[in-house]
Amino acid sequence: MPYYIAVGSLLVECNHFGGIPTDLESFQRTQYLMGEDLLALKDGTLGGYFEVLCKPDAGFEIVPTLAATACPGGLVTDQAYEHIKKTILAAISAARQDGKLDAVLLALHGSAASESHCDLEGDLLAAVRSLVGQATPVVATLDLHAHITQDMVEHADVLIAWETYPHRDARETGMRGAQAIQDILSGALTPAMAMGVAPVLVGAINGTTDGTGPFAATMQMAKRMETGINVYSTSAFLVHPYLDAPEMGGGGLVVTNGDQNLADRLAGEIAEFYWAQRFDLEPELFGIDQAIELGLTNQGPVVLVETADCCGGGAAGDSVQLLPSLIELGKDTPSVIPVVDREAAAQCHAAGVGAKLQLQIGHRHDPKWGVPMLVDAEVLNLTDGCFIYEGGIWDGCEGNMGPAAVVKVAGVHVCLASFPTYEWCGEQYPSLGIDVSQMKFIIAKNPMNYRMAFQDCSQCFMVLDTRGPTPATCKNLPYTQKVRPAFPWDVEVKNPVRIMS
Ligand SMILES: [Zn+2]
Known part of the structure; x- marks a missing residue:
């Protein structure tokens, strides 16, 4: 038996x-x-x-x-x-x-x-x-x-x-x-x-x-x-x-x-x-403008880690908090940022490759963390959003962003996806026709895997102190349950360890 x-x-x-x-x-x-x-x-x-x-x-x-x-x-x-x-x-x-x-x-x-x-x-x-x-x-x-x-x-x-x-x-x-x-x-x-x-x-x-x-x-x-x-x-x-x-x-x-x-x-x-x-x-953090200004003095691509908007941690991936500074301070330096925005992606698919249009993008799916931004965009590429993971827990599995688009806003390539996807080794980018090694600023929305994804093309990583549901530090998150006493708020706790059996 x-x-x-x-x-x-x-x-x-x-x-x-x-x-x-x-x-x-x-x-x-x-x-x-x-x-x-x-x-x-x-x-x-x-x-x-x-x-x-x-x-x-x-x-x-x-x-x-x-x-x-x-x-x-x-x-x-x-x-x-x-x-x-x-x-x-x-x-x-x-x-x-x-x-x-x-x-x-x-x-x-x-x-x-x-x-x-x-x-x-x-x-x-x-x-x-x-x-x-x-x-x-x-x-x-x-x-x-x-x-x-x-x-x-x-x-x-x-x-x-x-x-x-x-x-x-x-x-x-x-x-x-x-x-x-x-x-x-x-x-x-x-x-x-x-x-x-x-x-x-x-x-x-x-x-x-x-x-x-x-x-x-x-x-x-x-x-x-x-x-x-x-x-x-x-x-x-x-x-x-x-x-x-x-x-x-x-x-x-x-x-x-x-x-x-x-x-x-x-x-x-x-x-x-x-x-x-x-x-x-606890990590060392940079402000957005500070990181971009420092990055401009660095030779080669710079990875800006906006972990506060990490799809792999449950965030919507729809933040455009960096976009104004990338346009303003970065001038026409080529940059790439992923943004989940189903409606903007659909508008791009309706308009077609080469179309120039005004788009309202960002903070649409989880609007608590910022306001949408109105941009003049040119549609560079459209895909069905499918890609294959190469390694990790989903090795060989298909990822599905849903209908996706790449639009150019000033020097910034905005990768618009319809659905959030877990980021492993940057597989989304080649599927969208993006060569990250050609970018000055690569915006990574995860706290860890960016190292593997971009280590071949960049030696400069800066973790940003931005708002969102998956921030680099938990200090400002609005917990309502009894989480304290706990680090980072309470640096010393009497008998900190509790055993469950
Ligand atoms: Zn995990």
Whole structure:
């Protein structure tokens, strides 16, 4: 008799401060697969699951539930979440009634939120647990930007997170999650789990796991513990700080083989170490005009990082805050900026290549952060907005900006997309006919991946202090939940680390 493993995913990172609501269509546009289509997945976290579980003679049979992935955005609508949850639970319930359910394995992000649930994954895991009972193992894999909650720790047997940022190890993490299922079912692992949380709310600018930075050091410290006796797995977290949920923080999660005290102690040690890194996690920032003036004195292309409008962090990607200064100070220096604006893109498609027209652009989808700008534009290129990711968690997958246009406004090439898309290595630009190496200023709207995308053409990166739902510093975000005491507001906190188990 094989072991039957219910497999599914709900992968989206949400933003409480802005972004476009994440509805069912947002998932359908990115990934929404069931049955044979789900089972055919070769890449990503689920590809990793199947590599382990579908080996000949491994003795597992997959029960497909639902694989749902969307680009980060605003809150998941209640309608979309309830539909997805119901679909996953119905498939698990049907398998259970047929006597074909031995474990549940889910690929989750960890920082999703719906209109009604600020801890979406905690709610989903609690629902799964209440359906399958305590005796059926439930394992979930997560992004290292997860917001780990008591419900998540309580209702999963094992949580395992990605180890890399920029994220490159979705598949490997999937394999580790599947291995955990295998080890529990074989009796080799009796998991005891704990999460240590330190109240640090910082953007991801200094959050790489490559090299020697503060989060890299935290990850390496956590990973060294994996060699210890009875330690099954360790994960380090830099929480996605753009949720507005109580008691958020980063730190470490430890799974041991049956030793709760050890899990508690090691999780606390990782969180203490992470807390000690807090000052190095806050980035150095530049004002817009200051950065452009400095950039003009620099030879070669300059990357201006407007992380406050990061689609990969849930923002709408529709900011034009830099445009007036780029036109005014940059004169006719060639620059490129991505802007999500469905209506402006549609107007360009109606007008055609070569048309000159007046356009109202920007701040249309999430108008809280600025006002649209009226510009004289020339349409240089029109595309269907499709491109292929080359690497990362979506390697080989198609990205879809929807109808897209490149317009020239003074010296600035404005890339207009209809929908936000995650930025990995700048794949959007070649698809639009843009050669970034020919630009003086490249506006990057992400806190990390710009390094990979533009390192071949630029040595000069400046992170901007701009307004938006994914800013470089969290200092000015209007949190309403009990997030304090926490860094960066409270630089010293008595007993900062909290343990959940
Ligand atoms: Zn992440």
